[in-house]
Amino acid sequence: MKPKVAFFDFACCEGCQLQVANLGEALLDILGAIDVVEFREVMSEKWDKNYDVAIVEGSITDEHAEQRIRKIRDRSAVLIAYGSCATIGGVNGMKNSFVLDEIRQSVYGKDYQLFDSKKTRPIHQVVKVDYFINGCPVYHPEVIEVLKCALRGVPYAVPDNPVCSECKLNENVCMYDRGVACLGPWTKAGCNSWCINNGNICYGCRGMVTNPARNGANDIMARYDLNFDLIRNKFDMYNKCSEEDKNG
Amino acid sequence: MANKTVKIDVEYLTRVEGHGNIVIDVKEGKIDKCEFQVVESPRLFEGMLRGRSIFEAQHITSRICGICSCGHSLASIQAAEDALGVTPTEQTIKLRKLLLDYEFLDSHVLHVYLLAAPDVLGVPSFVPLVKTHNAVVRRALRMKKLCNDVCDILVGRHVHPISAIVGGFTKLPRPKDLDAMLDMLESMRDDMAETLALAKTLQFPDFYRETEYVGLVSDDEEYPLLMGDVGSTDGKRLVKKDYRQATNEFIDPRSSAKFAKWSRDSYLVGALARFNLNSDKLHPKAKAAAEELGLKPICHNPYLNTVAQVVEIVHCYEHAIDLIQDLKKNGINYDEEIVVGVNEQQKIPVRAGDGVGAVEVPRGILFHNYVTDSNGIIEQANCIIPTNQNIANIEYDMMKLLPEILDQTKEEITLKMEMLVRAYDPCISCSAHYLNVKFVE
Numbered sequence: 001m002k003p004k005v006a007f008f009d010f011a012c013c014e015g016c017q018l019q020v021a022n023l024g025e026a027l028l029d030i031l032g033a034i035d036v037v038e039f040r041e042v043m044s045e046k047w048d049k050n051y052d053v054a055i056v057e058g059s060i061t062d063e064h065a066e067q068r069i070r071k072i073r074d075r076s077a078v079l080i081a082y083g084s085c086a087t088i089g090g091v092n093g094m095k096n097s098f099v100l101d102e103i104r105q106s107v108y109g110k111d112y113q114l115f116d117s118k119k120t121r122p123i124h125q126v127v128k129v130d131y132f133i134n135g136c137p138v139y140h141p142e143v144i145e146v147l148k149c150a151l152r153g154v155p156y157a158v159p160d161n162p163v164c165s166e167c168k169l170n171e172n173v174c175m176y177d178r179g180v181a182c183l184g185p186w187t188k189a190g191c192n193s194w195c196i197n198n199g200n201i202c203y204g205c206r207g208m209v210t211n212p213a214r215n216g217a218n219d220i221m222a223r224y225d226l227n228f229d230l231i232r233n234k235f236d237m238y239n240k241c242s243e244e245d246k247n248g
Numbered sequence: 249m250a251n252k253t254v255k256i257d258v259e260y261l262t263r264v265e266g267h268g269n270i271v272i273d274v275k276e277g278k279i280d281k282c283e284f285q286v287v288e289s290p291r292l293f294e295g296m297l298r299g300r301s302i303f304e305a306q307h308i309t310s311r312i313c314g315i316c317s318c319g320h321s322l323a324s325i326q327a328a329e330d331a332l333g334v335t336p337t338e339q340t341i342k343l344r345k346l347l348l349d350y351e352f353l354d355s356h357v358l359h360v361y362l363l364a365a366p367d368v369l370g371v372p373s374f375v376p377l378v379k380t381h382n383a384v385v386r387r388a389l390r391m392k393k394l395c396n397d398v399c400d401i402l403v404g405r406h407v408h409p410i411s412a413i414v415g416g417f418t419k420l421p422r423p424k425d426l427d428a429m430l431d432m433l434e435s436m437r438d439d440m441a442e443t444l445a446l447a448k449t450l451q452f453p454d455f456y457r458e459t460e461y462v463g464l465v466s467d468d469e470e471y472p473l474l475m476g477d478v479g480s481t482d483g484k485r486l487v488k489k490d491y492r493q494a495t496n497e498f499i500d501p502r503s504s505a506k507f508a509k510w511s512r513d514s515y516l517v518g519a520l521a522r523f524n525l526n527s528d529k530l531h532p533k534a535k536a537a538a539e540e541l542g543l544k545p546i547c548h549n550p551y552l553n554t555v556a557q558v559v560e561i562v563h564c565y566e567h568a569i570d571l572i573q574d575l576k577k578n579g580i581n582y583d584e585e586i587v588v589g590v591n592e593q594q595k596i597p598v599r600a601g602d603g604v605g606a607v608e609v610p611r612g613i614l615f616h617n618y619v620t621d622s623n624g625i626i627e628q629a630n631c632i633i634p635t636n637q638n639i640a641n642i643e644y645d646m647m648k649l650l651p652e653i654l655d656q657t658k659e660e661i662t663l664k665m666e667m668l669v670r671a672y673d674p675c676i677s678c679s680a681h682y683l684n685v686k687f688v689e
Contacts, residue, residue, distance in 0.1 A: 011291050015314020015407040021358065022406065024393025025386055028378065036375065043373035061291070091311045094296040103295035117292065136311065137407040178587050198404035198411045199418025200588045203307060237300075237308065 003052035006038035010058030015137045016083035051076045059085045059092040062116040073127040081123040084136035088207040089241030092120040136205035139191045159190040167193035251276045297629040318351040319609030327616040331603025340416045349568035354395035355610035356557040359673045361388035364554045367667045368450045447558040452551040461521035471529040473608040482511040488606035507640035514640035517612025519556035534563035598624030635674045
C-alpha cells in the first residue's frame with residue numbers, strides 16, 4: 001500500500017509547498033509512489049486517519065497553531081519540518097526582536113489584542129521533528145532526497161558544512177572580495193550556493209553550522225574590517241529563533 | 249423556500265493561498281450572516297521591517313507570499329527606489345517588465361488549471377484529473393514548470409527571486425540565456441492554443457453585480473502592469489503617492505475585517521479590473537482571445553475573472569516574447585550589472601525618504617510604502633495587498649448571490665460560494681499580515 005502523505009501549513013508564505021507544484025511532470029512520478037491525502041493549497045480532499053508522513057511548512061506563532069501541530073504530530077508516524085519557517089523560524093523570527101505587544105500594536109493599532117500572536121517558534125521547539133528540509137525556499141534536489149529517506153525509514157544527515165564549500169566549487173568570486181559581507185561562511189550548505197551563483201549574498205536561510213571555523217571567520221572580519229554587529233544583524237533576518245535552542 | 253434555514257461553515261477553504269472561512273447563516277429565509285473570513289496567523293511584516301535597511305526590504309517582503317514573490321519584489325523595489333530617489337535604466341525596466349510577465353503567466357496558469365478548473369469539471373482537485381484528464385494535467389504541470397524555468401534563468405528562481413534588487417539586477421541574462429528563454433516560450437505555443445481551447449469549454453455561473461474596477465492606468469499604449477497612475481472605471485485617477493485616497497481602509501461593523509472602498513461601497517482589483525480598464529491596450533492576440541472567449545468590457549460577472557486571466561496569459565506570453573526579441577536586438581549592457589550590498593559599498597547614496605510602489609501583480613494592484621531615516625533604515629512600512637482590497641467586494645457579491653441561489657441544495661450553494669471566492673484567486677497569507685480578523689467559535 002502506498003504511504004499516506006499530507007501537507008500542512010502554519011505561518012509562512014506557502015512558497016515551499018509551491019515548490020512541489022513546480023516540480024512539473026516529475027510530480028506525477030512522485031504521486032505514483034505516494035498517496036497525497038491532504039494538501040489544502042491545491043486539494044479539497046480531507047483525510048481522517050493517521051498519516052505515514054506529515055510535511056509541515058511554517059512557524060508556530062499562536063495558541064491555535066500550537067494545538068494543531070500537536071494533533072498532527074499525534075497522528076503522524078514521521079514528521080518533516082519543511083522550509084526555513086518550520087526548521088529555524090525563518091523571517092517570522094524577526095518578530096522576536098521586538099516587545100510582542102509593541103509590534104502587534106504597531107501593525108494592528110489599538111485593536112491588536114483581537115489577534116493572538118505569540119513568540120515565533122520553529123516546529124522542533126514545540127513537537128519532535130524527524131526530518132529537516134532547510135531553505136527559503138527549499139531546494140528541489142534536497143526535497144526529493146529527504147522524501148526518499150523518509151519513505152525508506154533511513155536517516156538524512158542535514159549538511160553541516162558551510163555554503164562556501166559549495167560556492168568554491170561553483171567558482172564564484174567571493175562576495176567579500178566584491179566588498180560585501182556574506183553569511184556563507186557560517187551557514188549550512190545544501191543549496192548549491194543558490195543565491196551567490198546569481199550575484200547575491202547568502203542570507204543564512206538554512207541555519208547556522210554547528211561548528212563554524214571561528215578562527216577563519218575572525219580572519220575574515222579582521223581582513224575586511226567588519227564589525228560583529230553587522231554580521232549579527234544580518235543573521236537575525238532568519239536565525240533569531242536559534243537563541244531559544246541555545247537557552248535550551 | 250422563503251422560510252429556508254441554511255447553515256454553511258467552510259472552515260479553511262481549499263485551493264486558495266492561505267486560510268479563509270466562508271460562513272453563511274440563514275434562519276427561516278432571513279440572512280443572518282454571509283461572510284468571508286480571514287483566519288491566517290498574523291505575521292506582522294510591517295512591524296518586522298522597522299529597523300531593517302531599505303536595501304533588505306525586497307528580500308524580506310518577497311517572503312510575504314510564495315506565489316507572488318516576484319510581484320512583491322517589484323513593488324518593494326519601486327517603493328525603495330522612490331524613497332532613495334533612484335531612477336532605473338531603460339534596460340532594467342524592460343527586464344522588470346519581463347519578470348512581471350513571467351509572474352503573471354506562472355500564477356494564472358496555476359490558478360486556471362489547478363485551482364479553478366476542478367470546480368468547473370466537478371472534481372475536488374487536480375488529482376482525480378490525473379486519471380480522467382491526464383493530458384490536461386500534464387499540460388498544466390508542463391506549462392507551470394516552463395514558467396518556472398524561464399524565471400530561473402532571469403532571476404535565479406521564481407519563488408523568492410534572487411537577482412532583482414534595488415538599483416537593477418545582480419546578474420544579467422547572457423545572449424544564450426535570451427535564446428534559451430525565447431526557445432522555451434516558443435515551445436509552449438501549442439500548449440497556449442490548447443489552453444485557449446480548454447477555456448472556451450469552461451462554463452461559469454451566470455451572475456451580475458455592478459462595482460468599481462481599480463488598477464493601474466497610463467497614457468501610453470502599453471497594457472500597464474509595472475508603472476502608471478491609480479485609476480478606476482468610475483473615472484477616478486490619482487498619482488501613486490496618493491494611494492491612500494484610493495484604498496480608504498475602513499472598519500465595517502458587520503465584520504472586524506479591514507475593508508477598502510473608493511467611489512462605492514467596495515471595489516474589485518485583479519485580471520477582470522485590468523481588462524475592464526485597459527482591454528484596448530492588450531496585445532492583438534490577447535484581444536482576439538477575449539473575443540473568442542466572449543469577454544467584453546465592462547464585464548460585471550466576477551466568476552469571469554478566471555476568463556480574464558486566460559486573456560492575460562495570452563497577453564503576457566506574447567509581450568514576453570516581444571520583450572526578449574527587443575533585448576536581443578538591442579543587446580544587453582553588462583556594465584549595468586550591480587553588486588548587491590546592504591549599502592556597505594555606499595554606491596547608492598541614502599537619504600531620508602518616503603517612497604511608494606504601485607505594481608499590478610496577478611491578483612490586482614499592490615502597494616508598498618516605506619518611510620526611511622537619513623541612514624536608509626526603515627521607520628514605517630505599509631503594504632496594501634490585492635486580496636485585502638477585494639474582501640469587501642467578495643462579501644457584497646456573496647450577499648447578492650445568496651438570495652438568488654437560496655432555492656438550491658446546501659451543496660450547490662456551498663460550491664457556488666466557494667467558486668465565487670476562488671474566482672478572485674485570493675492570496676490570504678498576503679492579506680492577513682495586517683487584516684483585522686474575527687475568529688469564529
